[in-house]
Amino acid sequence: MDKSLADRPAFSAAAFFDERFGVTARDLDRVLGRAMAARADYADLYFEYRTNDQVHLEEGLVKHASVSTANGVGARVLSEDKTGYAFTDDVTIKNLDSAVRTANVIASDRGSDLPARVPTPAGPRHDLYPVSGSFPDLPLERKIALLQDLDRFARKADPRVKGVFASLLLENKIVLIASSQGWALGDFQPLVRCNVRCIVEDGGKRQAGYFGWGGRMTLDDCTDAERCEAHAREAVRRALVNLEAAAAPAGPMDVVLGPGWPGILLHEAIGHGLEADFNRRRTSAFSDRIGERVATELCTVVDDGTIPWRRGSLNVDDEGTPTQRTVLIENGILRGYMHDRLNASLLGMELTGNGRRESYAHVPMPRMTNTFMLAGNEDPQDIIRSVKDGLYAVSFGGGQVDITSGKFVFSANEAYRIEGGRVTHPVRDATLIGNGPDVLTRVSRVGADLALDDGIGTCGKDGQGVPVGVGLPTIRVDQLVVGGTSVRGPGSFQG
Amino acid sequence: MERLTPDRELAAGLLARAKEKGASQGDVTVVEHEGVGVKVRLGKVETVSQAHETRLGLRLFFGRSSAATSTSDLSRASLDRLLDQTCAMAQATAKDEFGGLPEPGELAAEVPELDLLDEEARGLPVEQGIDAARVAEEHALQYDARITNSEGAEFGNSFNRVIHANSEGFAGEYATSAFHLSVAPVATSNGSMERAHWFSAARRHDALDAPEAVGREAGRRVIRRLGARKVRTREVPVVFDAAIAGTLVRHLAQAVSGYALYQRASFLCDRLGQRVASDLVRIVDDGTIPAALGSRPFDSEGVGVRPKDVVGAGVLKSYLLDAYSARKLGAKSTGNASRGVGRASGVSPMNLYLIPGEDSPGDIVGSVEDGFYVTELMGFGVNLVTGDYSRGASGLWIEKGELAYPVAELTIAGNLNDMLNQVEMVGNDLRPQSPVAAPTVKISRMTVAGE
Numbered sequence: 001m002d003k004s005l006a007d008r009p010a011f012s013a014a015a016f017f018d019e020r021f022g023v024t025a026r027d028l029d030r031v032l033g034r035a036m037a038a039r040a041d042y043a044d045l046y047f048e049y050r051t052n053d054q055v056h057l058e059e060g061l062v063k064h065a066s067v068s069t070a071n072g073v074g075a076r077v078l079s080e081d082k083t084g085y086a087f088t089d090d091v092t093i094k095n096l097d098s099a100v101r102t103a104n105v106i107a108s109d110r111g112s113d114l115p116a117r118v119p120t121p122a123g124p125r126h127d128l129y130p131v132s133g134s135f136p137d138l139p140l141e142r143k144i145a146l147l148q149d150l151d152r153f154a155r156k157a158d159p160r161v162k163g164v165f166a167s168l169l170l171e172n173k174i175v176l177i178a179s180s181q182g183w184a185l186g187d188f189q190p191l192v193r194c195n196v197r198c199i200v201e202d203g204g205k206r207q208a209g210y211f212g213w214g215g216r217m218t219l220d221d222c223t224d225a226e227r228c229e230a231h232a233r234e235a236v237r238r239a240l241v242n243l244e245a246a247a248a249p250a251g252p253m254d255v256v257l258g259p260g261w262p263g264i265l266l267h268e269a270i271g272h273g274l275e276a277d278f279n280r281r282r283t284s285a286f287s288d289r290i291g292e293r294v295a296t297e298l299c300t301v302v303d304d305g306t307i308p309w310r311r312g313s314l315n316v317d318d319e320g321t322p323t324q325r326t327v328l329i330e331n332g333i334l335r336g337y338m339h340d341r342l343n344a345s346l347l348g349m350e351l352t353g354n355g356r357r358e359s360y361a362h363v364p365m366p367r368m369t370n371t372f373m374l375a376g377n378e379d380p381q382d383i384i385r386s387v388k389d390g391l392y393a394v395s396f397g398g399g400q401v402d403i404t405s406g407k408f409v410f411s412a413n414e415a416y417r418i419e420g421g422r423v424t425h426p427v428r429d430a431t432l433i434g435n436g437p438d439v440l441t442r443v444s445r446v447g448a449d450l451a452l453d454d455g456i457g458t459c460g461k462d463g464q465g466v467p468v469g470v471g472l473p474t475i476r477v478d479q480l481v482v483g484g485t486s487v488r489g490p491g492s493f494q495g
Numbered sequence: 496m497e498r499l500t501p502d503r504e505l506a507a508g509l510l511a512r513a514k515e516k517g518a519s520q521g522d523v524t525v526v527e528h529e530g531v532g533v534k535v536r537l538g539k540v541e542t543v544s545q546a547h548e549t550r551l552g553l554r555l556f557f558g559r560s561s562a563a564t565s566t567s568d569l570s571r572a573s574l575d576r577l578l579d580q581t582c583a584m585a586q587a588t589a590k591d592e593f594g595g596l597p598e599p600g601e602l603a604a605e606v607p608e609l610d611l612l613d614e615e616a617r618g619l620p621v622e623q624g625i626d627a628a629r630v631a632e633e634h635a636l637q638y639d640a641r642i643t644n645s646e647g648a649e650f651g652n653s654f655n656r657v658i659h660a661n662s663e664g665f666a667g668e669y670a671t672s673a674f675h676l677s678v679a680p681v682a683t684s685n686g687s688m689e690r691a692h693w694f695s696a697a698r699r700h701d702a703l704d705a706p707e708a709v710g711r712e713a714g715r716r717v718i719r720r721l722g723a724r725k726v727r728t729r730e731v732p733v734v735f736d737a738a739i740a741g742t743l744v745r746h747l748a749q750a751v752s753g754y755a756l757y758q759r760a761s762f763l764c765d766r767l768g769q770r771v772a773s774d775l776v777r778i779v780d781d782g783t784i785p786a787a788l789g790s791r792p793f794d795s796e797g798v799g800v801r802p803k804d805v806v807g808a809g810v811l812k813s814y815l816l817d818a819y820s821a822r823k824l825g826a827k828s829t830g831n832a833s834r835g836v837g838r839a840s841g842v843s844p845m846n847l848y849l850i851p852g853e854d855s856p857g858d859i860v861g862s863v864e865d866g867f868y869v870t871e872l873m874g875f876g877v878n879l880v881t882g883d884y885s886r887g888a889s890g891l892w893i894e895k896g897e898l899a900y901p902v903a904e905l906t907i908a909g910n911l912n913d914m915l916n917q918v919e920m921v922g923n924d925l926r927p928q929s930p931v932a933a934p935t936v937k938i939s940r941m942t943v944a945g946e
Contacts, residue, residue: 054839056839058758061589061590061591062588062589063561063588063589063591063594064561064562064563064588064839064840065562065563065584065585065587065588066562066563066564066565066584066837066838066839067564067565067580067584067837068552068564068565068566068836068837069564069565069566069567069568069573069577070550070566070567071567071568072548072567081539081541082539082540082541082542082543083541083542083543083544084542084543084544085542085543085544085545086544086545086546087545087546087547087548088547088548089547089548089549089550089567089568090498090547090549090569099545102543102545103543103545105543105621106540106542106543109540140583140584140587140588141587144587144588144589162759163758163759163760165758199758199759199760199880201759206759206764206880206881207880207881208760208878208880248885248908250728250906250908250942250943250944251728251944251945251946252728252944252946281536281644281646282644283644283645283646283681283688283690285688361546361548363542363544397875397876398874398875399874399875400873400874400875400887401873402690402871402873403690404646404681404688404689404690405687405688405689405690405720405723405889405903407873407887407889407903407904408873408887409873409874409876409886409887409906410874411874411875411876411885413878428878428881428883429876429878429881429883429885430876430885430906430908431874431876431885431886431887431906431908433873433887433904433905433906433944434904435904481904481905481906481944481945481946482906482944483876483885483886483887483905483906483907483908483942483944484885484908484942484944485885485908485909485910485942486942487728487729487730487942488728
């Protein structure tokens with residue numbers, strides 16, 4: 001492996017797998033030819049070599065370091081609306097042949113003689129994470145020193161800090177995708193994530209605070225001392241805020257969402273519902289609604305896999321399609337879905353570069369990349385001032401959606417009451433719940449302060465996790481249900 | 496490249512070589528997995544998939560410092576690299592006086608036969624899985640005319656083999672199988688669309704529920720969601736359907752994990768021997784139940800498993816510990832190590848059940864004048880440090896002791912400390928088809944937020 005990998009990814013990835021497994025371009029052609037037996041519509045092979053390095057610190061000690069290596073190949077055959085899939089981590093010609101034979105089983109009871117038109121990838125490939133050298137890493141001693149810095153910064157921030165947990169997670173992945181359409185593409189995909197969590201204790205009360213960051217870059221790119229100190233202090237600040245928190249209110253109220261990570265609202269409320277598989281099956285609350293109004297005209301939402309260095313970005317998706325910016329909602333009108341190859345083919349639509357998978361052991365599906373709302377023009381402070389009695393939520397844990405009914409939740413872990421247009425006191429963790437097709441029709445103000453998240457999102461679907469990004473400007477959502485414990489008197493209800 | 500056979504000899508060889516390189520202790524885990532899965536949708540096969548993977552994990556100690564590695568590449572060259580890398584890393588990490596393998600006396604002296612393998616898991620004709628999925632989906636679709644669509648039905652069978660060996664002389668292995676059938680029908684009525692999911696899971700093929708029954712139950716569950724309303728925000732009794740009540744037990748298990756406890760990241764710190772739940776609550780962790788989904792003859796460090804009360808008559812009786820977290824807390828391993836291959840240490844329960852009470856689910860619903868019967872929970876709104884609990888929910892509203900109408904877009908909120916102490920009734924309907932399970936549970940009061 002050499003530096004040229006990043007410069008000539010397709011060529012080098014092929015050479016890498018050839019060297020590693022002794023599988024030549026000619027072997028690939030032959031295996032893919034067999035995969036197309038019984039007039040299958042499409043076949044591909046996804047080779048992956050991946051290393052995951054983790055280093056953890058707690059109680060001031062780096063007690064744990066681990067490295068794991070995985071390699072394997074997944075063989076896929078498409079025939080009409082059927083998918084055959086087989087994978088092995090023992091990559092030999094014999095196992096490849098056996099995998100494509102298994103995957104091809106689904107082509108045997110073909111209903112129609114007409115071959116399906118399976119779209120080919122088009123457009124320029126990107127170079128969104130050009131790292132110097134392959135498998136960028138830092139010596140373990142450097143990583144240990146970084147973690148010790150994070151520990152020191154957090155402890156220095158406040159004497160109430162009783163525990164600090166910090167970790168560095170590094171993934172380097174080489175993929176090669178070869179298809180029955182005669183093309184083969186490679187990519188080198190770095191991914192780093194840094195985490196700081198702290199426990200604070202004061203007068204018998206305990207709370208935790210967390211901050212994480214990263215992206216498709218090297219550890220060196222995101223761990224300068226200034227940044228590490230700021231992020232460690234932020235984890236401490238979040239924990240301390242929650243020590244003071246009062247019971248969260250219960251019931252519907254006007255909610256102001258801060259910029260950045262609260263964009264998880266979009267991911268849950270509309271993103272999943274606009275993935276093409278659910279829409280082809282007509283099981284999404286958004287099925288058959290392209291062209292309809294699903295948001296106020298203040299809202300334009302995109303999915304964009306082309307932002308350099310971002311956690312959710314990819315040069316090509318896991319089916320070899322270059323990623324792109326796809327407009328999902330334009331001035332409130334639903335414009336499009338996110339596609340993988342199977343669903344684009346069955347719906348007769350264009351590829352959008354959203355065919356993703358967790359690894360060679362998983363079948364690709366339509367998945368999001370970086371999903372965010374474009375900026376409006378309001379001052380965020382004016383948006384807060386516009387609310388008489390509500391909630392200001394700036395940080396969230398996870399979220400979840402029921403695609404079919406459209407109901408979604410996301411859980412605030414840093415939130416404040418707004419009373420009389422002023423942010424007053426922090427409130428405890430509370431889940432917010434709404435209905436996807438409805439929630440953006442309640443967006444009454446959009447700020448000018450669009451921010452993307454810090455690079456910590458992992459989206460789960462059908463048991464597959466993939467890294468994603470979200471983003472949001474400050475927005476006001478009228479009357480969203482807040483799931484606290486504190487029932488307010490009927491007098492304070494609005495609307 | 497030649498792949499080496501993953502067996503106990505390979506493990507012993509690696510450990511011997513590690514010792515030559517100066518390692519004081521070490522262990523090797525090999526996990527092998529084979530599986531076949533099918534998905535049928537609207538009667539047609541949509542996906543057939545086949546898996547085959549093997550991972551080897553190596554953990555080494557140099558005195559009190561350690562590191563772990565893993566690989567799916569079992570060639571000699573790869574394992575040589577792995578060994579060198581692990582040795583180098585283990586000498587760079589910090590000395591930790593609590594590190595090390597379990598004490599020799601804690602290791603399983605024998606590997607009990609727990610009936611965890613049904614040979615059918617290998618070589619079951621894929622057509623049988625397709626048929627089961629098809630029948631399950633058919634019976635879901637036939638349950639009611641309003642069920643018009645489906646996210647499909649899935650059948651899966653898998654075979655797993657685990658080998659564990661350490662430098663203290665422990666070497667054990669076992670094989671398990673698992674079978675799974677699930678279906679997700681979609682129903683529509685007056686513009687509202689709902690889906691529900693029902694499943695059966697077992698180690699033995701013949702222990703799966705009949706596909707017809709799985710389909711009908713999925714149908715029943717989706718139909719009763721149609722036409723949901725919102726309700727007014729208020730405090731009421733909340734009944735957890737048995738299908739989701741296990742989540743409460745899981746939260747408790749996380750809070751009594753040795754790691755959460757020594758990290759002070761649990762609302763149950765320092766509560767051993769104290770009341771943490773109402774008298775009705777008895778929670779047992781038992782990894783020795785024959786053919787159960789969470790059973791295993793030894794934990795991921797080779798420590799033997801034995802049944803134990805985690806909560807008895809509302810009193811916290813046991814934490815869940817591995818060797819490391821036990822030493823940190825000045826206790827003994829409870830045989831709950833669950834370190835994944837090449838991962839950081841961790842613990843998890845084996846078969847963790849809330850022991851059934853006397854009341855039928857009907858009696859429990861009948862005891863509620865005005866309250867919420869929860870069938871679905873959403874989101875991750877549980878703070879284990881404080882016990883604060885707030886999750887999205889849907890289900891049925893209870894009026895005068897009867898399930899009256901479906902409700903949705905609600906949240907339920909409280910604090911786990913209070914919720915566990917407010918368990919007022921425990922049902923007699925435990926369905927042990929997940930490793931963590933509970934019967935129907937009634938909690939006397941929670942905040943429900945809606946309109």
